[in-house]
Amino acid sequence: MTHPFMDPITRRQLLRRAAAGGVTLSLPGLLAACGGDGGIEGQQPETGATGATTVEQVLADEITVSNWPFYIDQNDEASTFPTLEQFTEATGVKVNYLEDINSNEEFFGEIQAPLGRGQSIDRDIIVPTAWLCARLLRLGYLQKLDKSAIPNIDNLEDALRSPDWDPNREYGLPWQTYITGIGYDPKKVGGEITSVEQLLDPALKGKVTMLDSVEDTVGLFLLDMGVDPTDPDPTAFDEVIAKLQKAVDDGQIRQFTGNDYTGLLAGGDAWASIAWSGDVVILQADNPNLEFAIPDAGGMTSVDTMVIPTGGDVYTASTFMNFFYDPEIAAQVAAYVNYITPVKGTKEAITEIDPALAENPLIFPTPEALENLYEYSPEAIEDTEVQEKWQAVIGA
Amino acid sequence: MTFFHRHRWLTPYVLLAPGLAFLFLFFVVPLYYLSYTSLQEGTVQIGYTFTWAWENYSTAIRQYDKQFIRSLQYAGIATLLALLISYPLTYWIAFRGGRWKSLLLLFIIAPFFVTYLIRTLAWQNILSDDGFVVNVLQFLGLVSDDGRVLATSTAVIAGITYNFLPFMALPLYVSLEQIDESLIEAAKDLYASSTKAFLRVTLPLSMPGVIAGTLLTFIPAAGDFINAELLGTPRQYMIGNVIQSKFLVLTDYGQAAALSVILMAVILVLIVVYTRLVGTERLAG
Numbered sequence: 001m002t003h004p005f006m007d008p009i010t011r012r013q014l015l016r017r018a019a020a021g022g023v024t025l026s027l028p029g030l031l032a033a034c035g036g037d038g039g040i041e042g043q044q045p046e047t048g049a050t051g052a053t054t055v056e057q058v059l060a061d062e063i064t065v066s067n068w069p070f071y072i073d074q075n076d077e078a079s080t081f082p083t084l085e086q087f088t089e090a091t092g093v094k095v096n097y098l099e100d101i102n103s104n105e106e107f108f109g110e111i112q113a114p115l116g117r118g119q120s121i122d123r124d125i126i127v128p129t130a131w132l133c134a135r136l137l138r139l140g141y142l143q144k145l146d147k148s149a150i151p152n153i154d155n156l157e158d159a160l161r162s163p164d165w166d167p168n169r170e171y172g173l174p175w176q177t178y179i180t181g182i183g184y185d186p187k188k189v190g191g192e193i194t195s196v197e198q199l200l201d202p203a204l205k206g207k208v209t210m211l212d213s214v215e216d217t218v219g220l221f222l223l224d225m226g227v228d229p230t231d232p233d234p235t236a237f238d239e240v241i242a243k244l245q246k247a248v249d250d251g252q253i254r255q256f257t258g259n260d261y262t263g264l265l266a267g268g269d270a271w272a273s274i275a276w277s278g279d280v281v282i283l284q285a286d287n288p289n290l291e292f293a294i295p296d297a298g299g300m301t302s303v304d305t306m307v308i309p310t311g312g313d314v315y316t317a318s319t320f321m322n323f324f325y326d327p328e329i330a331a332q333v334a335a336y337v338n339y340i341t342p343v344k345g346t347k348e349a350i351t352e353i354d355p356a357l358a359e360n361p362l363i364f365p366t367p368e369a370l371e372n373l374y375e376y377s378p379e380a381i382e383d384t385e386v387q388e389k390w391q392a393v394i395g396a
Numbered sequence: 397m398t399f400f401h402r403h404r405w406l407t408p409y410v411l412l413a414p415g416l417a418f419l420f421l422f423f424v425v426p427l428y429y430l431s432y433t434s435l436q437e438g439t440v441q442i443g444y445t446f447t448w449a450w451e452n453y454s455t456a457i458r459q460y461d462k463q464f465i466r467s468l469q470y471a472g473i474a475t476l477l478a479l480l481i482s483y484p485l486t487y488w489i490a491f492r493g494g495r496w497k498s499l500l501l502l503f504i505i506a507p508f509f510v511t512y513l514i515r516t517l518a519w520q521n522i523l524s525d526d527g528f529v530v531n532v533l534q535f536l537g538l539v540s541d542d543g544r545v546l547a548t549s550t551a552v553i554a555g556i557t558y559n560f561l562p563f564m565a566l567p568l569y570v571s572l573e574q575i576d577e578s579l580i581e582a583a584k585d586l587y588a589s590s591t592k593a594f595l596r597v598t599l600p601l602s603m604p605g606v607i608a609g610t611l612l613t614f615i616p617a618a619g620d621f622i623n624a625e626l627l628g629t630p631r632q633y634m635i636g637n638v639i640q641s642k643f644l645v646l647t648d649y650g651q652a653a654a655l656s657v658i659l660m661a662v663i664l665v666l667i668v669v670y671t672r673l674v675g676t677e678r679l680a681g
Contacts, residue, residue, distance in 0.1 A: 105645040105646075106644060106645055108645075108647070109643065109644030109645050109646075109647055110644065112440060112647055116440070135441075138441070139440065139441070206544060206547065207525075248629075248630050248631065249631070251629070251631065253629070253630070254547050254629055255547065255629055255630070256630060263520075267521070267524055267526075268524070268525060268526045269524050269525045269526075269544075269546060269547075384439065387646060388646075391641060391645070391646060392459075393630075394630060395629075395630025395631075395633040395637060
């Protein structure tokens with residue numbers, strides 16, 4: 001079995017561009033002042049092999065980022081984003097931060113039409129999951145990063161440096177790595193949950209939600225059957241589909257959701273949900289009883305990755321990525337979102353915020369825990385037949 | 397002598413031109429494009445080609461007959477409920493509203509100032525399993541103790557009824573408001589009971605409103621997907637949900653377009669039958 005953390009590490013020779021980066025960090029205020037309207041054309045510098053800062057490297061006035069909900073630090077009133085404010089302070093670039101990715105499939109459906117026509121989607125950075133990034137790249141919807149603006153790329157965790165879809169990290173940088181498991185309220189469920197099979201217990205009828213992404217939901221059920229989801233066996237897949245179809249017909253499953261399961265779980269309409277690790281920690285603010293469990297049979301995982309779609313401002317977007325690859329910044333984000341951070345040095349930085357966080361298994365899982373996490377085969381997700389069977393179950 | 401005096405026969409066409417242009421641009425062209433798409437096959441990855449893919453239609457009907465029937469059922473029930481709620485309501489406003497008429501009407505339209513999605517999401521909260529409404533219903537024994545309202549057909553139909561009620565109420569109000577009250581008085585002078593006066597005078601005179609209202613409610617309700625998605629479960633999904641996911645999630649444009657064309661055709665047939673039964677001339681009042 002392979003998964004992102006256990007890949008044989010192929011250390012890539014990453015060109016150090018500290019000098020160029022230094023210019024980037026010290027000049028942005030000045031540059032932003034004469035940055036014009038932050039237009040789309042003419043601001044995608046060709047970075048030569050030397051990575052010299054070219055004249056076109058001008059920061060835009062504003063950057064638009066599309067991300068998932070609960071995926072960045074917020075202040076207590078949940079009204080501002082401290083790290084984004086720090087970015088604006090450091091660079092003068094305002095951030096238009098949209099939490100508008102609810103599910104990969106839905107998001108793709110929304111952006112596909114304009115991108116397919118070669119038009120901008122008015123986003124400089126989007127953060128889809130790795131398999132969708134691979135598809136976007138294949139379709140020619142992505143722009144190369146300006147690595148001369150990302151000296152902090154050196155802080156990228158070794159295990160994440162060379163994914164199959166982008167072996168040299170030319171098109172995307174990880175935002176966070178997530179774990180799919182089960183979020184639940186032990187008081188309502190009446191005990192601990194250690195396997196997804198328990199979600200099919202008639203006692204929970206109508207109180208269970210599952211994710212509408214095949215890799216998360218089917219992945220967990222395959223693991224429960226002892227089947228490897230990194231290369232799912234079609235017969236086992238059909239078995240899971242039949243099992244879930246029966247659960248839908250019986251009214252066991254209340255809804256298949258994207259990230260919007262959070263409202264149902266926090267509000268108590270769902271007692272147990274297939275959920276993403278960090279979300280549940282944040283939801284504990286609303287409902288302190290909630291717990292997150294990785295099933296004994298294993299959890300699913302993948303890497304949500306920052307990429308620059310057609311029309312995005314490459315230099316500004318790359319500068320933004322560089323900012324979040326500073327361990328101090330990554331630590332602030334990780335301390336709030338509770339997902340596995342891709343930035344080296346975050347553990348040291350987070351100790352200063354709260355030493356307990358450095359021991360948090362959701363942010364810094366032990367090697368044993370990592371070994372029990374699996375990434376669903378991207379080819380299987382892209383398989384038309386798989387998707388058709390899956391969509392039939394989730395109600396379309 | 398102007399040009400139009402010399403060519404009188406042209407006048408109606410000139411007057412119709414803007415309307416015809418509008419219909420052509422925003423009805424004929426999209427309809428053509430939709431039908432064209434419905435006969436295409438392919439995927440985002442390999443592109444879409446026009447192949448007279450009639451199987452889009454046959455698979456659509458075979459696979460999604462349940463959702464079609466469900467959509468028509470839900471929309472039908474919701475339309476009926478909206479009519480039963482709106483008629484007494486608008487009757488009262490039209491005949492007894494007095495100087496408060498405008499304000500009362502405003503109350504009916506008021507929810508429209510909030511977006512559709514937010515209104516429906518609010519119902520998600522109101523009907524939540526541990527919420528006040530469900531607790532009261534459980535106390536009254538209308539819902540079993542472990543029962544719920546949200547994520548059932550009841551919630552979906554209620555949501556549709558609520559969301560489309562103004563489309564029913566406004567045309568009803570207009571036709572009721574126009575009724576000359578002296579006609580009702582005359583009926584009573586001729587010894588008609590209140591019930592008889594209502595059945596023989598008010599109701600027939602308000603039929604244009606009833607017909608317009610039911611059509612305006614039923615047609616969008618049959619294609620709705622928001623209510624089923626937010627207030628229902630996959631077991632309540634309507635044909636709109638299927639079309640939405642085919643268009644936006646699976647990017648299976650051919651099937652999605654075929655489903656849309658079928659939905660239009662089915663609704664068209666139903667409307668023709670309906671108007672034949674109740675008589676379209678009544679629409680003219």
